[in-house]
Amino acid sequence: MFESIDEIRALEGAEAESVSLEFKHGDKLADLRNNDTKSDFIKTVTAFANAGGGVAIYGISEARQDGLSLAGPLAPVTNRTVTQDRLREIVLSNTDPVLNEFEIKSFATDAGNVFVITVEPGYTAYQNKIDQRFYQRIDASAVPMYCFAIRDVMNRRTTPHVTASFKIDRPVQQGERHVYYMRPSISNAGNLTASHWVLQIGAPAPLAELEQQGDYRVIQLGTQTVGGHRASWFELSSERCGPTTGRLLPGETRALDATTGFARVSITITPETVRHIETRPPIQWTLMVDNAPKRSGEVPYDEWCTW
Template sequence: MKIELLREIERLVEGRAPESPTLEFKAGDALRNGGKNPSEMIKDISGMANAAGGRIIYGISEDGPKNDRCASNFSPVMDENVSADWISQVVASRTSPPIPSLSVQSIPKGSGRIFVVDVAQGNTAHQSLFDNIYYQRIGAQVLAMQDFQVRDVMNRRMGPVLNIALQRRITNYPKEEARGYHFYPTIQNVGHITVSNWRLRVLVPQLAYFLREKDNAIVLGGDRLVTTDLSRTETGMCNVYTYSSGALSTLNKEDLHPGELLQLQGGVALPEINLKVSNKNYENLKASSAAIYWFFYSLNARPLLGSLTFDEWCDF
């Protein structure tokens, strides 16, 4: 898993990936167990939680204009007193309320380490206890929040809280030297408010579809509960699967109540998303970093988005 993550990070550097609202690069000197560094770390992490969540990679230097910074080179963290546990402990003790959803991974690189910090969007505003300021990542900058921004983030608790995922199973095809990847979405309401009038769109790269031998056409689920269309993303053309509360009303699944888990699979009505990777399409998929994206919309919930990178869903 760490090898795959390191390869993903190496591609970010090689491709000079730009920073974004959900991706930030920090040189290794930014992470030290002392001085002002812990307060800057809390500023960045709390700012990410108070925005849309995202990933901060410590160990990559960046360059370019202020609002258009790109990954430029590796600059590992050299302080031996810095560890994944130390980062988690500082965040837990120096944010109020403590940020609950934090994943920290440590990867060796040269004589130092790279730390990948994944921050989930908070369901309330988190304050830095170093200076008692609320921060928020806006674009590629972290700024102090104004009163109305703090109130807006705190109101997230007034809406539903959802966990959305793509479940995967694998089928091997030894004769074809191929592997099948089968997905279906799940939506879990982990909050206290019922979700209604919702729509989930899953974008899947066309390069990974099962193909008919005769006409080379894409095989799609031709049922009435899942609609399909086409869309273009940064990684190429995708087929779009759309699930909605209206379409599922015939199954009495239009409302998602607190604690309920909705599994969007089941026979012809809700077919799995079936992909196949072989020697014929692997290199093209890898070169295009073919990710799977999803977008969730509801009348009483904030829009949610997520993705599985190619390395996350494909282990061919």
């Protein structure tokens, strides 16, 4: 969601806390040896997972205005022992069941680091093991959950829990020409079979094109601008798996490339077309599975492009 410290600075006075966004002063992570500090961190993360997901920014102050908590000036984490790896370990060690659907980014400033934690909606209810409580995001606050709310979130287990991931092949990395191949895959991390799924991929336009080398057709959806980036969109789905079944069993991971009959999407950059990546476009994706919430994400520019 945030790719630079300048994007975070731009929040000052312009963005308010909400059900999916929270600002935390860097002092909140000053002493991770303290159980109260760790518990408050886990409370924030699990509250997002038990609601609809969201983003917590540690290293930004709050300013009250008209009853709202607006983003204030940067207030970085000054304790240099606080790292992405340490924060990740705290989450993995203090949630039950183990919460792993989150991402942590770190942005350095002269005064310290700013951490951005992006949390996906959980497929069940996650407990803070430190204080043994369940929390959920209500408006702009993390509050304890009632029994009925915990049961409601636990019912998410009755829907398939499918995730998407991407590998990027770089067969051509010359000064005048770069070629990238996308290799998407989907995994069923839940307990139910996913009988129907659709994965839509948006790659920078007009650089992306479909190579018809697979047995199963990939649909081209045309171009669309999302998040300020113009992309060519392609669709892969269980409905076009030819003679084999498209269902995804619990625990199964399936590559969606030539090895399973799907055509390959390539991205080619040359000096003549390099202007189309001046906005540092990500590779965007949307995953839809029967009876489950739609999931969206992206592969950041720096992770797929080396131009």
